[in-house]
Amino acid sequence: MATAKWRGHAPAVAQVKRGVLGGTWANNDIATFTMNGKDVLSTLTNEGNTFSSILNTFATDLNASTISEFAEVTWANFSDTHIQGTADTAGKPFTITVTDDGSGTIGGIDATTENAGPYSANPAAN
Numbered sequence: 001m002a003t004a005k006w007r008g009h010a011p012a013v014a015q016v017k018r019g020v021l022g023g024t025w026a027n028n029d030i031a032t033f034t035m036n037g038k039d040v041l042s043t044l045t046n047e048g049n050t051f052s053s054i055l056n057t058f059a060t061d062l063n064a065s066t067i068s069e070f071a072e073v074t075w076a077n078f079s080d081t082h083i084q085g086t087a088d089t090a091g092k093p094f095t096i097t098v099t100d101d102g103s104g105t106i107g108g109i110d111a112t113t114e115n116a117g118p119y120s121a122n123p124a125a126n
Contacts, residue, residue, distance in 0.1 A: 008119070014088075015111060019107055021081060026044070032100075034097045055078075092115070097109070
């Protein structure tokens, strides 16, 4: 029987996650983004209720956060339809959830680029 050995040779890949914006958003709606039990609240005020302006507000608020989990990810408006987070450190995964107190939605924030690297169990190179 062969003995498995951890090699840690997989190249590090930065995780990218996107969530699609939907529903109807209004002024004073609050989106709560949660990472590791810590929240960033983003309140809409005079965004014109366009998806582009709403996503720009979310990205600005998330990037301005001093909470370490959020600061380790760069947030952006992707194609005026999605909020996108890209890990600043390749090979370091992150998870995030979001809720809204109004009728707007952000669909499940799913990985478009999976995390990989020398500390990840999935790559065959490890």
